Amino acid sequence: MSESRKAFLNGVRAEIPLLIGVFPFGMIYGALALNAGLSTLASQLMSSIVFAGSAQFVTAQLVHDSAPGFVIILTITVVNLRHMLYSASLAPYLKNLSLKWKALLSYLLTDEAYAPSILNYEKEGITPVGHWFLLGAGFSLWFIWQISTALGIFLGAAIPKEWPLDFALPLTFIAMVVPILKNRPMVAAAVSAGVVALLAYGLPYKLGIIFAALTGIIVGTVLENAKSPRKAL
Protein backbone atom coordinates (compact mmCIF):
# COMPACT_ATOMS: atom_id res chain seq x y z
CA MET A 1 0.00 0.00 0.00
CA SER A 2 1.35 3.43 -0.89
CA GLU A 3 2.28 5.85 1.89
CA SER A 4 -0.36 8.37 0.80
CA ARG A 5 -3.08 5.74 0.87
CA LYS A 6 -1.96 4.60 4.31
CA ALA A 7 -2.10 8.16 5.59
CA PHE A 8 -5.56 8.64 4.08
CA LEU A 9 -6.88 5.50 5.80
CA ASN A 10 -5.29 6.56 9.08
CA GLY A 11 -7.19 9.82 8.79
CA VAL A 12 -10.45 7.95 8.18
CA ARG A 13 -9.73 5.65 11.14
CA ALA A 14 -9.00 8.59 13.47
CA GLU A 15 -12.26 10.20 12.34
CA ILE A 16 -14.53 7.19 13.04
CA PRO A 17 -15.35 7.96 16.71
CA LEU A 18 -16.28 11.51 15.66
CA LEU A 19 -18.43 10.20 12.82
CA ILE A 20 -20.54 8.23 15.28
CA GLY A 21 -21.29 11.46 17.15
CA VAL A 22 -21.90 13.44 13.96
CA PHE A 23 -24.35 11.02 12.34
CA PRO A 24 -27.39 11.68 14.60
CA PHE A 25 -26.54 15.38 14.47
CA GLY A 26 -26.73 15.38 10.67
CA MET A 27 -30.06 13.56 10.84
CA ILE A 28 -31.44 16.09 13.32
CA TYR A 29 -30.25 18.90 11.06
CA GLY A 30 -31.97 17.35 8.01
CA ALA A 31 -35.27 16.85 9.81
CA LEU A 32 -35.26 20.32 11.40
CA ALA A 33 -34.20 22.23 8.29
CA LEU A 34 -37.14 20.76 6.44
CA ASN A 35 -39.46 21.56 9.34
CA ALA A 36 -38.13 25.13 9.51
CA GLY A 37 -39.40 25.74 6.00
CA LEU A 38 -36.38 25.05 3.80
CA SER A 39 -37.04 22.98 0.67
CA THR A 40 -35.72 19.42 0.45
CA LEU A 41 -33.09 20.49 -2.06
CA ALA A 42 -31.98 23.55 -0.05
CA SER A 43 -31.81 21.50 3.17
CA GLN A 44 -29.62 18.90 1.46
CA LEU A 45 -27.36 21.25 -0.48
CA MET A 46 -26.71 23.48 2.52
CA SER A 47 -24.76 20.51 3.90
CA SER A 48 -22.30 20.78 1.02
CA ILE A 49 -22.45 24.54 0.26
CA VAL A 50 -22.03 25.78 3.85
CA PHE A 51 -20.83 22.47 5.35
CA ALA A 52 -20.68 23.68 8.96
CA GLY A 53 -22.99 22.06 11.52
CA SER A 54 -23.81 24.82 13.97
CA ALA A 55 -24.09 27.48 11.23
CA GLN A 56 -26.57 25.25 9.41
CA PHE A 57 -28.72 24.81 12.53
CA VAL A 58 -28.66 28.55 13.15
CA THR A 59 -29.60 29.24 9.51
CA ALA A 60 -32.56 26.85 9.78
CA GLN A 61 -33.72 28.68 12.93
CA LEU A 62 -33.39 32.11 11.29
CA VAL A 63 -35.26 30.94 8.17
CA HIS A 64 -38.00 29.65 10.47
CA ASP A 65 -38.11 33.10 12.16
CA SER A 66 -38.16 34.81 8.71
CA ALA A 67 -34.98 36.78 9.41
CA PRO A 68 -33.69 38.76 6.40
CA GLY A 69 -30.80 37.43 4.31
CA PHE A 70 -28.13 39.85 5.51
CA VAL A 71 -28.79 38.95 9.17
CA ILE A 72 -28.49 35.24 8.33
CA ILE A 73 -25.21 35.87 6.47
CA LEU A 74 -23.83 37.99 9.34
CA THR A 75 -24.76 35.31 11.84
CA ILE A 76 -23.18 32.52 9.74
CA THR A 77 -20.01 34.62 9.60
CA VAL A 78 -19.87 35.17 13.36
CA VAL A 79 -20.59 31.49 14.07
CA ASN A 80 -17.88 30.35 11.65
CA LEU A 81 -15.18 32.86 12.61
CA ARG A 82 -13.54 30.19 14.74
CA HIS A 83 -12.46 28.43 11.56
CA MET A 84 -9.83 31.15 11.12
CA LEU A 85 -8.17 29.73 14.22
CA TYR A 86 -8.04 26.25 12.68
CA SER A 87 -6.76 27.80 9.49
CA ALA A 88 -3.99 29.60 11.41
CA SER A 89 -3.13 26.50 13.38
CA LEU A 90 -2.79 24.20 10.34
CA ALA A 91 -1.18 26.78 8.03
CA PRO A 92 2.47 26.00 8.89
CA TYR A 93 1.92 22.31 8.11
CA LEU A 94 0.26 22.98 4.75
CA LYS A 95 2.60 25.72 3.53
CA ASN A 96 4.36 23.55 0.90
CA LEU A 97 1.16 22.26 -0.77
CA SER A 98 -0.21 23.45 -4.09
CA LEU A 99 -3.03 25.99 -4.14
CA LYS A 100 -5.48 23.27 -5.24
CA TRP A 101 -4.64 21.12 -2.22
CA LYS A 102 -4.86 24.12 0.10
CA ALA A 103 -8.29 25.00 -1.29
CA LEU A 104 -9.60 21.44 -1.07
CA LEU A 105 -8.38 20.94 2.50
CA SER A 106 -9.79 24.36 3.49
CA TYR A 107 -13.20 23.37 2.19
CA LEU A 108 -13.05 20.21 4.34
CA LEU A 109 -11.74 22.03 7.43
CA THR A 110 -14.46 21.47 10.05
CA ASP A 111 -14.14 21.22 13.85
CA GLU A 112 -14.22 17.44 13.55
CA ALA A 113 -11.57 17.25 10.79
CA TYR A 114 -9.31 19.72 12.56
CA ALA A 115 -9.18 17.92 15.92
CA PRO A 116 -7.56 14.58 14.86
CA SER A 117 -5.47 16.23 12.11
CA ILE A 118 -3.73 18.77 14.33
CA LEU A 119 -2.92 15.98 16.79
CA ASN A 120 -1.47 13.95 13.94
CA TYR A 121 0.59 16.90 12.64
CA GLU A 122 1.89 17.68 16.11
CA LYS A 123 2.98 14.08 16.49
CA GLU A 124 4.38 13.49 12.99
CA GLY A 125 5.47 16.98 11.95
CA ILE A 126 5.53 17.85 8.25
CA THR A 127 5.76 14.66 6.17
CA PRO A 128 5.31 14.20 2.40
CA VAL A 129 1.94 12.47 3.00
CA GLY A 130 0.59 14.37 6.05
CA HIS A 131 -2.08 16.12 4.01
CA TRP A 132 -3.57 12.76 3.03
CA PHE A 133 -4.43 12.19 6.70
CA LEU A 134 -6.35 15.47 6.79
CA LEU A 135 -8.04 14.54 3.51
CA GLY A 136 -9.10 11.17 4.97
CA ALA A 137 -10.51 12.76 8.12
CA GLY A 138 -12.16 15.65 6.26
CA PHE A 139 -13.61 13.63 3.42
CA SER A 140 -15.07 10.88 5.61
CA LEU A 141 -16.79 13.54 7.71
CA TRP A 142 -18.10 15.27 4.57
CA PHE A 143 -19.43 11.98 3.25
CA ILE A 144 -21.20 11.02 6.49
CA TRP A 145 -22.62 14.56 6.83
CA GLN A 146 -24.27 14.32 3.38
CA ILE A 147 -25.70 10.84 4.06
CA SER A 148 -27.01 11.69 7.52
CA THR A 149 -28.58 14.92 6.22
CA ALA A 150 -30.39 12.95 3.50
CA LEU A 151 -31.62 10.36 5.99
CA GLY A 152 -32.81 13.15 8.33
CA ILE A 153 -34.73 14.85 5.50
CA PHE A 154 -36.28 11.52 4.54
CA LEU A 155 -37.37 10.70 8.10
CA GLY A 156 -38.29 14.31 8.90
CA ALA A 157 -40.82 14.35 6.07
CA ALA A 158 -42.67 11.51 7.83
CA ILE A 159 -43.10 13.41 11.11
CA PRO A 160 -46.64 14.81 11.49
CA LYS A 161 -46.87 18.59 11.04
CA GLU A 162 -48.72 19.02 14.36
CA TRP A 163 -45.70 17.92 16.38
CA PRO A 164 -43.87 20.93 17.86
CA LEU A 165 -40.66 19.90 16.08
CA ASP A 166 -39.51 23.52 15.71
CA PHE A 167 -38.78 23.43 19.46
CA ALA A 168 -36.05 20.85 18.82
CA LEU A 169 -33.85 23.64 17.38
CA PRO A 170 -33.56 25.72 20.58
CA LEU A 171 -33.20 22.40 22.45
CA THR A 172 -30.27 21.48 20.20
CA PHE A 173 -28.68 24.85 21.01
CA ILE A 174 -29.20 24.23 24.73
CA ALA A 175 -27.46 20.87 24.34
CA MET A 176 -24.54 22.66 22.63
CA VAL A 177 -24.22 25.56 25.10
CA VAL A 178 -24.71 24.04 28.54
CA PRO A 179 -21.70 21.66 28.47
CA ILE A 180 -19.31 24.53 27.58
CA LEU A 181 -20.39 26.74 30.50
CA LYS A 182 -17.35 25.67 32.51
CA ASN A 183 -16.21 28.97 33.97
CA ARG A 184 -17.48 32.40 34.93
CA PRO A 185 -16.62 34.28 31.69
CA MET A 186 -18.43 31.60 29.66
CA VAL A 187 -21.55 31.84 31.85
CA ALA A 188 -21.42 35.64 31.75
CA ALA A 189 -21.10 35.60 27.96
CA ALA A 190 -24.15 33.34 27.66
CA VAL A 191 -26.32 35.21 30.17
CA SER A 192 -25.45 38.72 28.93
CA ALA A 193 -26.09 37.68 25.32
CA GLY A 194 -29.42 36.14 26.36
CA VAL A 195 -30.55 39.22 28.30
CA VAL A 196 -29.59 41.63 25.50
CA ALA A 197 -31.44 39.38 23.02
CA LEU A 198 -34.57 39.75 25.18
CA LEU A 199 -34.18 43.53 25.53
CA ALA A 200 -33.49 43.96 21.81
CA TYR A 201 -36.22 41.56 20.72
CA GLY A 202 -38.29 44.34 19.20
CA LEU A 203 -35.54 45.53 16.85
CA PRO A 204 -36.25 45.09 13.14
CA TYR A 205 -34.57 42.44 10.95
CA LYS A 206 -33.78 40.25 13.98
CA LEU A 207 -30.78 42.53 14.53
CA GLY A 208 -31.12 41.85 18.26
CA ILE A 209 -29.29 38.54 17.71
CA ILE A 210 -26.24 40.33 16.29
CA PHE A 211 -26.13 42.91 19.12
CA ALA A 212 -26.69 40.21 21.73
CA ALA A 213 -23.95 37.97 20.31
CA LEU A 214 -21.44 40.85 20.20
CA THR A 215 -22.32 41.79 23.80
CA GLY A 216 -21.74 38.23 24.98
CA ILE A 217 -18.41 37.97 23.14
CA ILE A 218 -17.19 41.29 24.60
CA VAL A 219 -18.37 40.49 28.16
CA GLY A 220 -16.66 37.07 28.09
CA THR A 221 -13.39 38.45 26.71
CA VAL A 222 -13.27 41.40 29.13
CA LEU A 223 -13.96 39.15 32.13
CA GLU A 224 -11.27 36.71 31.05
CA ASN A 225 -8.77 39.56 30.70
CA ALA A 226 -9.77 40.96 34.11
CA LYS A 227 -9.18 37.55 35.67
CA SER A 228 -5.73 37.00 34.18
CA PRO A 229 -4.35 40.35 32.97
CA ARG A 230 -0.82 38.98 32.58
CA LYS A 231 -1.96 36.34 30.12
CA ALA A 232 -3.23 39.08 27.85
CA LEU A 233 0.33 40.29 27.20
Add this chain to the structure above:
Amino acid sequence: MNIWLVMLIGGLLTFGMRFSLIYLFGRFEVPETMRKALHYVPPAVLSAIIFPELLYSSGNFDLGLGNTRMLAGVVAVLVAWYTKNTLLTILAGMAALVILQLI
Protein backbone atom coordinates in the same frame (compact mmCIF):
# COMPACT_ATOMS: atom_id res chain seq x y z
CA MET B 1 -33.13 37.77 -0.15
CA ASN B 2 -33.30 34.42 -1.94
CA ILE B 3 -32.28 31.50 0.30
CA TRP B 4 -29.94 30.15 -2.40
CA LEU B 5 -28.07 33.45 -2.54
CA VAL B 6 -27.86 33.51 1.27
CA MET B 7 -26.46 29.97 1.31
CA LEU B 8 -24.00 30.73 -1.48
CA ILE B 9 -22.65 33.87 0.21
CA GLY B 10 -22.64 32.15 3.62
CA GLY B 11 -20.78 29.19 2.09
CA LEU B 12 -18.23 31.39 0.30
CA LEU B 13 -17.55 33.37 3.49
CA THR B 14 -17.16 30.14 5.46
CA PHE B 15 -14.73 28.78 2.87
CA GLY B 16 -12.92 32.14 2.88
CA MET B 17 -12.39 31.99 6.63
CA ARG B 18 -11.16 28.38 6.47
CA PHE B 19 -8.82 29.23 3.58
CA SER B 20 -7.69 32.64 4.88
CA LEU B 21 -4.69 31.88 7.06
CA ILE B 22 -3.67 28.73 5.21
CA TYR B 23 -3.39 30.99 2.16
CA LEU B 24 -1.83 33.95 3.97
CA PHE B 25 0.64 31.87 5.96
CA GLY B 26 3.47 34.00 7.29
CA ARG B 27 1.84 37.28 6.24
CA PHE B 28 -0.85 37.60 8.92
CA GLU B 29 -1.28 36.35 12.48
CA VAL B 30 -4.51 36.17 14.46
CA PRO B 31 -4.29 38.80 17.24
CA GLU B 32 -4.36 37.38 20.77
CA THR B 33 -7.53 39.30 21.73
CA MET B 34 -9.41 37.91 18.75
CA ARG B 35 -8.17 34.42 19.60
CA LYS B 36 -9.69 34.83 23.07
CA ALA B 37 -12.89 36.45 21.83
CA LEU B 38 -13.58 33.53 19.50
CA HIS B 39 -14.02 31.19 22.47
CA TYR B 40 -17.09 33.18 23.46
CA VAL B 41 -18.80 33.03 20.08
CA PRO B 42 -20.72 29.76 20.64
CA PRO B 43 -22.25 30.61 24.06
CA ALA B 44 -23.03 34.17 22.93
CA VAL B 45 -24.67 33.38 19.59
CA LEU B 46 -26.58 30.34 20.80
CA SER B 47 -27.88 32.03 23.97
CA ALA B 48 -28.96 35.03 21.87
CA ILE B 49 -31.23 32.58 20.03
CA ILE B 50 -32.28 30.40 22.99
CA PHE B 51 -33.52 33.13 25.38
CA PRO B 52 -36.10 34.71 23.05
CA GLU B 53 -37.22 31.26 21.83
CA LEU B 54 -38.08 30.35 25.41
CA LEU B 55 -39.36 33.68 26.77
CA TYR B 56 -41.02 35.21 23.71
CA SER B 57 -42.52 31.93 22.50
CA SER B 58 -46.03 33.40 22.32
CA GLY B 59 -44.81 36.63 20.68
CA ASN B 60 -44.94 38.47 24.03
CA PHE B 61 -42.50 38.41 26.91
CA ASP B 62 -43.75 35.72 29.29
CA LEU B 63 -42.02 34.64 32.51
CA GLY B 64 -45.18 32.97 33.86
CA LEU B 65 -45.68 29.32 34.73
CA GLY B 66 -48.11 29.06 31.83
CA ASN B 67 -45.17 29.40 29.42
CA THR B 68 -44.66 25.74 28.55
CA ARG B 69 -41.63 26.32 26.27
CA MET B 70 -39.80 28.14 29.07
CA LEU B 71 -40.47 25.29 31.53
CA ALA B 72 -39.49 22.63 28.98
CA GLY B 73 -36.33 24.67 28.28
CA VAL B 74 -35.42 24.60 31.97
CA VAL B 75 -35.86 20.80 31.95
CA ALA B 76 -33.54 20.61 28.91
CA VAL B 77 -30.90 22.80 30.60
CA LEU B 78 -30.90 20.49 33.64
CA VAL B 79 -30.67 17.35 31.52
CA ALA B 80 -27.88 18.90 29.42
CA TRP B 81 -26.00 19.88 32.58
CA TYR B 82 -26.15 16.45 34.17
CA THR B 83 -25.85 14.21 31.10
CA LYS B 84 -23.97 16.38 28.53
CA ASN B 85 -25.82 14.25 25.97
CA THR B 86 -27.30 16.03 22.92
CA LEU B 87 -29.89 13.44 21.99
CA LEU B 88 -31.08 12.94 25.58
CA THR B 89 -31.40 16.73 26.03
CA ILE B 90 -33.56 17.09 22.92
CA LEU B 91 -35.76 14.10 23.84
CA ALA B 92 -36.25 15.31 27.43
CA GLY B 93 -37.11 18.84 26.29
CA MET B 94 -39.60 17.60 23.68
CA ALA B 95 -41.20 15.16 26.14
CA ALA B 96 -41.48 17.93 28.75
CA LEU B 97 -43.15 20.26 26.23
CA VAL B 98 -45.66 17.63 25.11
CA ILE B 99 -46.55 16.69 28.71
CA LEU B 100 -46.81 20.33 29.86
CA GLN B 101 -49.10 21.16 26.95
CA LEU B 102 -51.43 18.33 27.99
CA ILE B 103 -51.71 19.61 31.57
